[in-house]
Amino acid sequence: MxxxxxxxxxxxxxxxxxxxxxxxxxxxxxxxxxxxxxxxxxxxxxxxxxxxxxxxxxxxxxxxxxxxxxxxxxxxxxxxxxxxxxxxxxxxxxxxxxxxxxxxxxxxxxxxxxxxxxxxxxxxxxxLSAINIGYNKELHQVDFSKVNLKKANLSNLLLYEINFFQTNLSQINLKNTTVVSSNIKQSNLENANLTKALFYGAELDEVNLSNAIFVDTDFCNNACIQNMLIDHSYSFSNTSFSDIIFKNVTFKNVNLQNIYFYGSSFENVVFDNCNLISADFRIDCIANLIFKDSNLENIRLMLSNLKGVKFDCVNLRGADFRWSDLTGVNFTGLDVRGANFTRCTFGNNNLDKANTKGAKFSSINSPRFPPNLKTSNLKGALFDDQHYYEPGYE
Known part of the structure; x- marks a missing residue:
């Protein structure tokens, strides 16, 4: 026992x-x-x-x-x-x-x-929702991937090579912030404050930018925007898209009046029912750029490669095409009144039933004016090479 x-x-x-x-x-x-x-x-x-x-x-x-x-x-x-x-x-x-x-x-x-x-x-x-890092001057090479930064304050910063992959950036404050060479793919920037923000070489792939504030926002230097639908929920004011790579992007019901697209390239991009009045598109069209049911009045497309661009039911009144390559572009039935085609390169074009009143062309004897356009409807068009000649662009 x-x-x-x-x-x-x-x-x-x-x-x-x-x-x-x-x-x-x-x-x-x-x-x-x-x-x-x-x-x-x-x-x-x-x-x-x-x-x-x-x-x-x-x-x-x-x-x-x-x-x-x-x-x-x-x-x-x-x-x-x-x-x-x-x-x-x-x-x-x-x-x-x-x-x-x-x-x-x-x-x-x-x-x-x-x-x-x-x-x-x-x-x-x-x-890290609502974190305030805005009082710092700059952040370099921080991995914020998949972090919750909702309502965070990253304003007035230099953000260099930041990884924002699949990051929640909704309602974030990026006012006056410069974002350089950063990965923002598949992130949520809904309702973000992007006022006076600069995106320099950033990657924006499948990004949600709905209802974000774009005031004096600048996307530039090979920033890549791809695989996105940019619809009426986006409001752009004085925004610039200079030297941007656009791939597989659809702009639908968007107000892009006076927006700057200087030097950008487009591949599989559609502008559907958009306001593009006086927008600046000095661009390089890589493949499949479509303007559909949109107002392109006074749009600036000078010095652009527009080979194969499709204009479908658009208003091109007063458009500026000077010195652009328009090979293969079909203008049938379009309103191109007052448009400027001076020194453009043509080939396989058609202006049948187009309203060309006041449209400006190089002289009918100019080598820049191919014979096939003689059969198009050019009623009211102007052919005065001397009047529209500008030195330095012979």
Whole structure:
């Protein structure tokens, strides 16, 4: 009996040992609740084990969050960062404010560590909504991919080579911010403030820009906009798209009056029912550019490669085509009154049933005026090479 009793007194594998001179086991001891998790964390003999244990904290609700907050104050480096990230989705307003202050200080000063640590939780949403980093001057090569930056303030910054892939940027403040050579693919910029923002060489592929504020916004220097539908929810004011690569983009029911597209290239792009009055399109058409059911009055298309461009039921009154290559363009039935075709290159064109009153062409004897246009309807057109000649563009 005494042997059995002594055996019963011996601690089993999962018993809690209190007191004694022997240290508690690091793996076999299990203490219930958050205290057990803390004990496992304190007894862990490697950073990897601590990280694995730490990720279980959120399962303990408010007590788990409180512990994570304590770790932010007592730990450092990756463990401190990880505790903050795990707590980033808290609904506790006090905790949230403290976390945003922590990250707003940590990120600009520890970019390499942020990028390294971020790989620890590749599938965990880091919630930095409403963070204010706008007081910094610049950020370089920060990995914000898949981070929640909703309502964040990144205004007045230089953002260089930032990874915003699949990032929630809705309602973000990028006012007066310059975004250089950055990946913004598949991100959500809905309702973003892009006033006076400059996108220089940025990649915007499948980006949601609905209801974003475009006032004096500038996209330039080979920024790439592709695989997008830009519809009536977009409002552009004094926006510039200079030297942009457009691929697989449809503009539908958009007001683009006076918008600047200087030097841009277009591949599989459609402007459907758009207001393009006085827009500037000095462009290079790579392939399949269509203007459909749109108002192109006084549009500027001079010095452009427009081979194969399709004009379908559009108003081209007063359009400026000077010195452009119009090979293969069909103007049948279109209103080109007052349009300027001076020094254009023609070939396989048709102006049958077009309204050409006041349209300006080079002289009928000019080598720039091919014989096949003689059969088109050119009633009211003007042929005075000397009157429309401009030095330097012979």
């Amino acid at each position: 005494s042997d059995e009793l002594n055996e019963e007194k011996q601690p089993k594998e999962y018993d809690l040992v209190l007191g004694g001179n022997n240290p508690p086991p690091t793996d076999g001891l299990v203490l219930g609740g958050i205290e057990g998790l803390k004990l496992q964390f304190n007894n862990a003999n490697s950073e990897e084990k601590k990280i694995a244990i730490l990720q279980k904290a959120l399962a303990y609700g408010e007590t788990g969050e409180a512990w994570l907050l304590d770790l932010i104050a007592t730990e450092n480096d990756k463990i401190q960062w990880l505790a903050a990230v795990l707590l980033s989705n808290t609904k506790n307003k006090i905790y949230k404010e403290l976390l945003l202050e922590y990250f707003a200080d940590f990120i600009p000063k520890n970019v390499d560590s942020w990028n390294e640590y971020k790989q620890t939780l590749p599938n965990f949403e880091i919630n």
